[in-house]
Every structure is written in structure tokens, then in C-alpha cells.
């Protein structure tokens with residue numbers, strides 16, 4: 001009597017969707033930063049709870065898109081919700097019912113037909129408990145959520161209860177992935193994401209939103225190590241200089257941090273080579289989108 005299903009995590013940028021995905025899976029499958037719009041495509045992480053296999057679908061944040069990339073990201077997020085068995089909306093406890101949250105609730109009216117939508121108020125570690133009762137009521141007045149959870153994805157509060165509830169909500173049926181699989185994303189993409197995370201953490205202002213990372217080659221070596229070459233695409237010459245840093249120190253530090261994480265993930269040695277390429281128009285190149293796991297067409301205005 002096994003169960004299995006897709007659980008889409010949706011919410012505004014920075015709500016903690018990727019943190020929750022990693023918490024549920026028990027490993028880092030999706031990158032996390034303090035900046036908004038970190039996740040760009042749907043990332044699947046697999047967790048097992050009792051007889052149930054839960055496939056968490058981490059999605060890009062939902063916001064008012066301006067660029068082609070934004071539109072493709074938002075479309076990927078709504079698509080994730082529309083394909084899921086259960087949807088969990090994450091709302092930040094300290095921010096409450098923002099305009100962005102209200103917009104998402106409107107969008108959920110259609111998605112909610114035929115599937116359960118749960119509310120997870122996240123980052124409860126940041127507010128007093130009195131705030132939570134008011135916020136729960138306010139949100140449930142606005143939308144008929146099947147269930148409300150109060151969690152801290154980062155600290156792990158309340159996440160067990162959410163997981164147990166999801167385990168009984170997904171449909172009966174055979175498991176969708178082998179028991180030991182935790183992610184469903186090509187390794188070359190996971191590797192590119194790790195580098196993008198380290199870049200995003202180190203770079204200031206708008207630059208992280210204007211770059212993309214691709215794994216260009218991946219060579220297995222006889223000694224068991226992997227030789228990985230990645231391209232960092234930026235739009236302007238000046239950006240290249242910023243990423244390289246003084247005497248190349250920025251790119252060196254990024255490369256080291258990404259390599260270390262990759263080595264831990266793979267359990268073996270990695271030789272990582274990063275090259276920065278100036279590509280003024282990469283945001284309008286369809287190949288960049290397929291490399292990210294996004295649909296170029298979804299970005300059409």
C-alpha cells in the first residue's frame with residue numbers, strides 16, 4: 001500500500017521554498033541565498049515518509065515579471081503547481097499578506113480546483129507567536145486552505161508535521177523514483193547551480209540576476225576524479241571584471257567554494273575550471289533557457 005506524488009512548493013521570492021525542499025529531502029538539492037529570485041527552474045527533490053514517496057517540486061518565486069527570464073520563471077512555477085498532487089503555499093511570517101501574496105491567492109483559485117492547497121507560514125522563528133494566530137486567520141479568510149502549518153524551514157520547526165500530512169495526502173500508487181534517489185536534475189545542472197549560488201552569495205547588487213552558469217564539459221578521469229569546465233555568461237565587459245575580481249581573487253574564491261561543495265556531493269575529487277564569457281544577449285538566447293531547464297517560449301511577452 002505505497003503512496004507517491006508531487007508536492008509543489010510555491011510562494012514569493014525568498015519565502016524559503018528551497019530551504020524547505022532541502023529540509024524535506026535531508027540534503028541540499030536546491031540552492032539557497034538571501035537574495036530574491038535564486039531558484040530559476042523547477043527542482044525536484046525526493047523524500048520518503050513511511051510508505052509514501054514525496055517528490056517535492058521547488059519552484060521559482062512568483063512575482064510580477066518584467067524580463068523574458070522572469071516570465072519563463074513565473075510560468076515554470078505556476079506549471080509546477082498545476083502539475084502537482086498537492087500544493088503548499090509558503091508565506092513569510094514577518095511579512096504577512098503582501099500584495100504579492102494576494103496576487104498568488106488569486107492565481108490559486110484555478111489551481112485549487114481538484115487538488116488540495118496547504119498553507120505553510122514560514123520563518124516563525126522571526127515573529128512572536130501572537131502574530132501567527134492573526135495571520136493564520138487572515139489568510140484562511142482569503143483562501144480555503146485544506147490545512148495550515150506554522151514552520152521554520154531553516155530551524156526545522158513544524159516541518160515533521162507537514163511531511164506527515166503530505167504523506168497521507170499523496171495518492172496511492174507505486175513509488176516514482178528508486179528508493180535511494182534524492183534529486184531529479186542532471187548532475188551537470190546541479191554543478192552549475194552550485195557555482196551560481198557561490199557567485200550570488202559573493203556578488204553585490206543586480207549582477208547575480210544578469211548572469212547564468214553552464215557546465216560546458218564533464219570528464220571522468222581514470223583516478224576517479226572529475227574534470228568539470230563551466231562557463232559564466234555575463235552581459236557586459238564590466239561585469240566580467242567584477243566576477244574576476246582583483247587579481248582574479250573573486251573567481252578563485254567562488255571556484256574553490258563550488259568545488260568543495262561539489263566534492264562533498266559527489267564524494268570524490270573534482271577539478272573545476274570557470275571561464276567568464278561576455279554575451280550581451282544571453283537573456284534572449286533559447287539555448288540558455290533549455291540549459292536552465294526553462295521554456296524559452298514561456299518567456300514570450
Ligand SMILES: Nc1nc2c(ncn2[C@@H]2O[C@H](COP(=O)(O)OP(=O)(O)OP(=O)(O)O)[C@@H](O)[C@H]2O)c(=O)[nH]1
Nearest residue numbers: 013014015016017018019037038039061152153154
Ligand atoms: N529566519 C529564517 N530564515 C529562513 C527560513 N527559511 C528560509 N530562510 C532564509 O530565507 C532566505 C531565502 O531562502 P530560500 O530557500 O532561498 O527562498 P526561496 O523561496 O527558495 O527563494 P527564491 O528561490 O528566490 O524564490 C535564505 O536566506 C534562507 O536562509 C526560516 O525558517 N527562518
Ligand SMILES: [Mg+2]
Nearest residue numbers: 017018038039
Ligand atoms: Mg529558491
